[in-house]
Amino acid sequence: MRYIPSRKTLVIICTCLSVNLVRPSLTDGQEAQTSPAPIVSAGTKQDNIGALVESVRQLQTQLQGLNSQIVQLRAEEQTAYAEIIALRKELSAAKGQSGYMQSGVPIQESAQMYTSPVQLEQEATSSPLPMSAKSSIRSAQEKMDSLEEGLQLANQKINEQSQIKVESGSKYRLRLSGIVLLNIFSNRGTVDNVDFPEFATPRPPFNSNSSFGGTLRQSQITLEAFGPDIAGAHTSADLKLDFAGGFPSTSNGTNMGIVRLRTGTVRFAWSRTSIVAGQDNLFFSPLSPTSLASLAVPMLSYSGNLWAWTPQVRIEHRFAISDDSSLLLQAGVLTSTSGEITDSTFDRLPTQGEQSGQPGYGARIAWSERLFGQAITAGIGGYYGRQNWGIRRTVNSWIGSADLVLPLGKTLELSGEFYRGSAVGGFGGAIGQTVLLNGPLSNAGTNVQAINSMGGWVQLKLKPTPKFEVNAAFGDDNPFSSELRSFHVLQSFTGPLLSKNLSPFVNFIYQPRSDVVFSAEYRHLKTYIVDSNPHAANLINLSVGYIF
Numbered sequence: 001m002r003y004i005p006s007r008k009t010l011v012i013i014c015t016c017l018s019v020n021l022v023r024p025s026l027t028d029g030q031e032a033q034t035s036p037a038p039i040v041s042a043g044t045k046q047d048n049i050g051a052l053v054e055s056v057r058q059l060q061t062q063l064q065g066l067n068s069q070i071v072q073l074r075a076e077e078q079t080a081y082a083e084i085i086a087l088r089k090e091l092s093a094a095k096g097q098s099g100y101m102q103s104g105v106p107i108q109e110s111a112q113m114y115t116s117p118v119q120l121e122q123e124a125t126s127s128p129l130p131m132s133a134k135s136s137i138r139s140a141q142e143k144m145d146s147l148e149e150g151l152q153l154a155n156q157k158i159n160e161q162s163q164i165k166v167e168s169g170s171k172y173r174l175r176l177s178g179i180v181l182l183n184i185f186s187n188r189g190t191v192d193n194v195d196f197p198e199f200a201t202p203r204p205p206f207n208s209n210s211s212f213g214g215t216l217r218q219s220q221i222t223l224e225a226f227g228p229d230i231a232g233a234h235t236s237a238d239l240k241l242d243f244a245g246g247f248p249s250t251s252n253g254t255n256m257g258i259v260r261l262r263t264g265t266v267r268f269a270w271s272r273t274s275i276v277a278g279q280d281n282l283f284f285s286p287l288s289p290t291s292l293a294s295l296a297v298p299m300l301s302y303s304g305n306l307w308a309w310t311p312q313v314r315i316e317h318r319f320a321i322s323d324d325s326s327l328l329l330q331a332g333v334l335t336s337t338s339g340e341i342t343d344s345t346f347d348r349l350p351t352q353g354e355q356s357g358q359p360g361y362g363a364r365i366a367w368s369e370r371l372f373g374q375a376i377t378a379g380i381g382g383y384y385g386r387q388n389w390g391i392r393r394t395v396n397s398w399i400g401s402a403d404l405v406l407p408l409g410k411t412l413e414l415s416g417e418f419y420r421g422s423a424v425g426g427f428g429g430a431i432g433q434t435v436l437l438n439g440p441l442s443n444a445g446t447n448v449q450a451i452n453s454m455g456g457w458v459q460l461k462l463k464p465t466p467k468f469e470v471n472a473a474f475g476d477d478n479p480f481s482s483e484l485r486s487f488h489v490l491q492s493f494t495g496p497l498l499s500k501n502l503s504p505f506v507n508f509i510y511q512p513r514s515d516v517v518f519s520a521e522y523r524h525l526k527t528y529i530v531d532s533n534p535h536a537a538n539l540i541n542l543s544v545g546y547i548f
Contacts, residue, residue, distance in 0.1 A: 173226045175223070185213060281307065314333075336359060
């Protein structure tokens with residue numbers, strides 16, 4: 001422990017030194033009373049008095065030097081203590097707001113090994129008197145060594161904080177996030193996919209009309225990288241994966257979902273303009289209903305909610321209309337998607353959209369306004385692309401869309417989308433149906449006709465507390481039945497002719513902590529086949545998720 005003498009200690013030291021210096025004279029005086037007085041000359045007495053004065057003068061000089069050293073040490077101690085406080089703040093900032101190290105020890109404890117000047121003063125007062133002033137005061141070099149040890153400890157703590165971050169191959173920050181999600185489902189009715197159904201299907205012969213099970217394949221992993229500034233733009237990238245890419249051909253393979261690429265983008269962001277390149281959602285159809293029962297595909301897909309993860313390059317620019325309102329312009333090119341199933345597991349062959357020789361084109365304009373502390377957003381979008389179905393049979397694919405987010409108070413929000421389009425099965429429109437065929441596609445005489453459709457969805461969100469919300473939504477997709485009947489075919493390119501698919505649902509989501517979430521959802525599916533009775537299914541889903 002570092003020791004700095006107090007004023008009381010200095011008085012004691014001075015007293016002891018004075019006693020030691022004067023003691024010989026007192027002893028001589030006592031001996032003079034008990035023995036015959038020696039004959040001392042006046043010169044000898046004067047020399048003794050001069051020696052005593054010189055000793056006192058030397059003592060005063062030593063005390064002054066000691067006092068200056070103490071003042072210097074106190075100043076250095078104050079400086080060291082200020083540096084310790086600054087280091088502690090840096091440690092707290094490195095940790096964020098958590099206040100705890102990985103080992104569970106508070107950051108504030110990292111400075112407890114240091115002692116404040118007040119504590120040093122108290123300890124100096126209560127400690128025993130040292131043998132000499134020289135041995136009681138630590139040298140400046142010793143103090144610097146102690147300060148260096150403190151800095152080494154602080155650096156060690158900072159390194160511990162760095163170790164709990166995700167390490168990347170570059171010096172820039174990388175963040176890992178995602179959700180571990182367990183879905184337990186119970187279906188009454190036959191559906192296309194038991195764990196996240198999209199439409200109801202006819203019941204196969206000899207099969208049960210109900211199912212029960214669980215899955216973790218809707219769990220997701222996200223990697224986000226934050227890079228340097230290039231030409232004034234902040235650079236970043238993200239990659240999102242899940243486990244809904246199919247099943248291995250092995251025993252209990254349904255519990256071993258294959259990793260699947262969802263989205264991945266690179267972004268260059270200036271103050272008002274951004275360039276985004278990669279595979280992303282449809283920017284001209286940006287919204288989706290809120291649900292934990294269907295994360296592998298957006299909720300109400302094929303029931304009026306357009307979606308696709310499509311390679312694209314787009315530019316976005318925001319205009320400030322006023323302090324509370326702005327206008328967003330988005331435009332880009334993307335892969336023309338027709339929705340057909342791939343012919344090969346390993347080799348990629350061009351799709352009908354890619355065989356057109358040109359990309360698809362999309363645009364959106366959105367207006368945002370803050371009203372009563374909440375954001376209102378209304379947007380309209382469009383898309384155009386071409387598809388080549390061989391033997392000079394081309395089809396125009398187009399979409400007109402509208403989206404809205406409207407707060408109805410502090411706890412209530414209305415949102416939804418609407419679309420009208422043609423040959424948009426690749427984006428989930430027309431219940432996944434793109435074109436109609438009146439014969440085999442390989443036959444030169446077979447006609448190919450685009451399917452026109454319209455649909456949309458609307459959701460009402462009630463959020464009485466930050467931890468609890470209730471969502472009720474309804475979606476509907478309608479391929480034009482008149483076109484389906486007039487073409488005199490029994491199936492589309494993807495299967496039986498579906499003329500309508502509607503789906504209402506309600507869910508309850510409770511998030512007691514930022515990293516734990518629970519959900520219960522009921523959903524009804526009703527799917528119509530042309531000139532046939534509809535098929536229905538009732539779905540119950542319970543979800544438990546851990547967000548990291």
